[in-house]
Amino acid sequence: MNAIIKQALAVFSLCTAAVSVQAVTIMDGYNGAGLSYNGDVLGNPDVYQITHMEVTFDSSNLYVSIFTNFFEGADSLGYKYGDLFISTNGWHPNGTASNRYGTDDVSNGEHWEYALDTSTSDLYKLSAVDYLDQLVLSGPGTNLRHNQEVSVNTSKSTKVAAETSSADLSGVSHTVGTLGVISYTLALADIGITNLSVPTALGFRWSATCANDVIEGGLSVPEPGVMALLMLGLISLGLSRR
Template identity: 80%
Template sequence: MNAIIKQALTVLALCMATISAQAVSIDDGYNGAGLSYNGDVLGNPDVYQITHMEVTYDSANLYVSVFTNFFEGADSLDYKYGDLFISTNGWRPHGTAANRYGADDVSNGEHWEYALDTDTSDLYSISEVDYMDQLVLSGPGTNFRHNQEVSVNTSKATMVAGETSNADLSGVSSTVGAPGVISYTLTLADLGIMDLSVSTALGLRWTTTCANDVIEGGVSVPEPGVFAIFMLGFLSLALSRRQTTRVR
């Protein structure tokens, strides 16, 4: 193998080990179906509003931060934090961004491959076999957005063996109307992602147990543009070295 190519591959491997992309923001552009309510937040936005997610990654982990006003005890109805749902084959909601996916619910929306339990930090895989049995849904009741997946049914789904993903509640709000953050770290290997040289399309979802506000969205890991820049740099380096060698 040409020495220049070997050097470029070595540099690429080193960069792959340390690369961290700029945060990608998923704004709350999802309403979802449920009840007869078609707005974004059902109830008091100072309690239930989710503004956005921020997603970053490195060579080993995906980091997801959910920015929300909600904290357990913010209302008198005993609603809880939901779980983080992950799709590893892209994000396919029902409907369009123009209608804020207003007809999307568990019957027609994305099927999730994983869920990270916010309470225990355990990661569960969700099978297509008996899919619905592995989910906990919102509702019934007038204070809920109905038929939205809110958490994983830990008695039916399968815990990922040896997983190291986790949830961090240290940044949650404690004041009504003041946003806080729920942070998740997902080990890429736990999600079956082993090769970051290939862009992987992911879907993400989070809500509370009442689903009074829901956020869903898609990202790519890594972003194709990041590696295009790196490869352009490697090509320039190789050409530069080749020209220098010829001059000598």
């Protein structure tokens, strides 16, 4: 019996470790609809470029890191950090990867279930009712990519009660042309994920309030490889008991 318990603990430890180190990198393959642009970035890439986001998770939290040149004060136009949008039913942009989702905007793309306010670290639940009223959109200035979600309208949205999610700006860039990182921690329970044995399809979106560059992407938590490892561990444990 002691041997079986030890084997069970070893399998559990291996699976837990695998879950804790899972990381997904989402490269910026999204343009979105709006004004014409030169490649991916509208304007100066040294100021507005987003290169990628990294998503990791453990048994309690998701950790989302946005890698971008942008910082408040990088230009003279007063643009701010945008908010992190989260979908808990998958990622469904309009268009295709081959055209970098160049037809996607707030009218036809993903409807996000949550938004984490970068400036206050407050998490908001977005309702399907009056969805547009709960968003702040880019535009209508002539130098902006129009009709892209950039932040949450906190006066029209519902803050998640007792939420513990947060935003961290300690790693942002302070030099034009230098890559920095904006870090978010999302408590799984805050966004309704309570059972990691069942994969959940997620989507994420971020931009500055100008939307000169936007990143979106999706993933599954846990990733299929983790689920396979969990199943392998259970099978191995069953065989050892026999």
